[in-house]
Amino acid sequence: MSAIEHPLPFASWESRGFWEGAGRGELVLQRCQTCGLVQHRPRGVCAHCLDGSTLVHFAASGLGKIYSFTVTEQNQAKGFAEACPYVMAYVDLDEGPRMLTVVVDCDPDNVAIGAQVTVDYVSQTRDDAEMFAIPVFRLS
Amino acid sequence: MTKNAFPRGAAIAGVYEHPSRFSPNKTEFQIMAESAKGALDDAGLQRTDVDGLFGASMSMGMMGIVDLAEYLDLYPDYLDGTNIGGSSFVAHVTHAAAAVNAGLCQVALVLYGSTAASNSMAIGTGGTGGSRNPDAAFSAPYGMTTVGSYATYANLHMATYGTTSEQLAEIAVTMRQHAGLNPLAKMRNPITVDDVLQSRMISRPLHLLDCCIISDGGGAVVVTSLERARDLAKPPVQLLGCGEAVQHQGVGYSDILTIAAKQSGARAFEMAGVKHSDIDLAMIYDSFTITVLATLENLGFCPSGEGGNFVSNGGISLGGTLPVNPDGGGLSSNHPGMRGIFLVIEAVKQLRQECDARQVPNAELALAHGTGGTIGDKHSGATLILGVDR
Ligand SMILES: [Zn+2]
Numbered sequence: 001m002s003a004i005e006h007p008l009p010f011a012s013w014e015s016r017g018f019w020e021g022a023g024r025g026e027l028v029l030q031r032c033q034t035c036g037l038v039q040h041r042p043r044g045v046c047a048h049c050l051d052g053s054t055l056v057h058f059a060a061s062g063l064g065k066i067y068s069f070t071v072t073e074q075n076q077a078k079g080f081a082e083a084c085p086y087v088m089a090y091v092d093l094d095e096g097p098r099m100l101t102v103v104v105d106c107d108p109d110n111v112a113i114g115a116q117v118t119v120d121y122v123s124q125t126r127d128d129a130e131m132f133a134i135p136v137f138r139l140s
Numbered sequence: 141m142t143k144n145a146f147p148r149g150a151a152i153a154g155v156y157e158h159p160s161r162f163s164p165n166k167t168e169f170q171i172m173a174e175s176a177k178g179a180l181d182d183a184g185l186q187r188t189d190v191d192g193l194f195g196a197s198m199s200m201g202m203m204g205i206v207d208l209a210e211y212l213d214l215y216p217d218y219l220d221g222t223n224i225g226g227s228s229f230v231a232h233v234t235h236a237a238a239a240v241n242a243g244l245c246q247v248a249l250v251l252y253g254s255t256a257a258s259n260s261m262a263i264g265t266g267g268t269g270g271s272r273n274p275d276a277a278f279s280a281p282y283g284m285t286t287v288g289s290y291a292t293y294a295n296l297h298m299a300t301y302g303t304t305s306e307q308l309a310e311i312a313v314t315m316r317q318h319a320g321l322n323p324l325a326k327m328r329n330p331i332t333v334d335d336v337l338q339s340r341m342i343s344r345p346l347h348l349l350d351c352c353i354i355s356d357g358g359g360a361v362v363v364t365s366l367e368r369a370r371d372l373a374k375p376p377v378q379l380l381g382c383g384e385a386v387q388h389q390g391v392g393y394s395d396i397l398t399i400a401a402k403q404s405g406a407r408a409f410e411m412a413g414v415k416h417s418d419i420d421l422a423m424i425y426d427s428f429t430i431t432v433l434a435t436l437e438n439l440g441f442c443p444s445g446e447g448g449n450f451v452s453n454g455g456i457s458l459g460g461t462l463p464v465n466p467d468g469g470g471l472s473s474n475h476p477g478m479r480g481i482f483l484v485i486e487a488v489k490q491l492r493q494e495c496d497a498r499q500v501p502n503a504e505l506a507l508a509h510g511t512g513g514t515i516g517d518k519h520s521g522a523t524l525i526l527g528v529d530r
Contacts, residue, residue: 006281039391041278047391070291071344080283097392100282113299134281
């Protein structure tokens with residue numbers, strides 16, 4: 001079992017704020033100032049208002065709790081095959097929305113639904129100029 | 141009731157399940173063409189009677205349905221290449237019935253073919269692929285797999301309701317029992333609950349034997365008006381109710397335990413005007429054991445959280461409360477990647493009393509529910525309620 005080698009995310013202009021934020025050590029979410037919706041994944045518009053003119057990015061607390069998870073023991077994809085078993089999880093963020101992530105540096109047997117988790121960031125080596133990182137979580 | 145949705149009546153007049161489970165020398169379109177011949181022969185129709193073409197496969201993308209028309213040298217009046225995953229063909233039956241009722245076509249042919257097994261495709265554990273796709277950018281970096289998504293559902297169900305791995309295993313055991321009665325099924329040797337629990341863990345809590353098999357295969361379904369079907373070779377199977385729905389992550393607040401079947405099933409039951417207790421058998425997409433349990437609950441065959449008990453002690457076996465997948469399902473008969481068409485085919489054969497050792501005695505009303513994509517993440521659901529012509 002070795003650490004996950006996360007595939008490099010490709011940012012569209014809609015998701016750039018999220019990945020650049022992670023590169024700065026921030027978990028970035030979007031809030032619509034018209035209706036108050038906090039949404040994830042990021043979009044060019046508020047999904048409810050269908051308008052992006054009042055959509056702002058903000059740094060979330062990076063705190064949340066596990067909604068559900070699985071201990072993946074088989075995944076043939078590059079970067080994950082050698083990292084099995086690893087914990088893939090949905091985390092309900094304190095700001096509201098849920099995100100898919102991994103819970104790292106833990107004994108999988110100690111991971112439970114409802115457990116409190118805190119964000120961390122895995123930086124990446126890239127051959128382009130992007131300064132992205134991957135938000136992951138640790139048991140609090 | 142049906143009169144409102146399909147005033148001219150809608151029926152399935154012919155079906156064919158391609159017998160092959162491994163076809164290294166065939167293409168997807170060849171399997172579809174051979175299946176088309178089988179279903180048209182079953183109905184007593186000719187290739188030239190087809191004026192509506194419906195189809196999907198794992199490789200048909202933009203223009204796919206046009207490519208298929210070319211392969212078959214067909215010039216239909218109506219085309220539908222809807223691809224919503226494994227449930228596509230269940231939805232195609234609804235779309236075809238609507239098109240027939242609108243007078244846009246008379247004889248609709250629904251096709252599927254796949255060479256997933258001979259291509260050594262890792263359907264469940266292949267990961268989500270390149271993350272240059274902006275949508276996949278939020279799942280690929282986190283090692284999402286198809287099994288993994290269903291496993292998060294299973295874990296949440298277990299934590300919420302106390303569902304056990306033994307209960308999930310009962311589903312696999314029942315499907316294997318049924319497969320033993322189906323000469324075409326790929327996996328026919330009986331298994332026990334212990335066999336399932338001892339099989340290799342793929343994504344906790346789902347073991348290898350909680351997962352569908354991978355095969356080649358294909359099939360075809362002919363949809364026409366009830367009136368036309370009555371003049372054809374086989375007794376018509378009527379479309380009484382139907383529904384479609386999606387479930388997904390939305391903007392991050394979904395109740396994952398509620399799957400598309402809840403919405404599509406409610407609509408189908410309302411349209412058909414029948415009760416759950418009227419249903420003689422259910423064809424439920426069984427990509428994984430948990431899919432069956434989740435679908436039965438969301439369709440309303442048992443309350444949420446009661447699925448574990450419902451599937452135990454032979455509850456979904458032939459002779460049980462609700463026989464599910466008498467053909468052995470995707471867990472044991474065949475799973476070429478998009479299984480929905482086989483749900484329709486087996487339901488029709490059962491209602492025509494053609495199923496020999498695995499026949500549900502005097503079956504008059506069947507439900508078929510397809511799931512496309514992944515529960516736990518995002519998926520489509522399509523429900524049909526089918527009945528004998530009365
Ligand atoms: Zn808004």
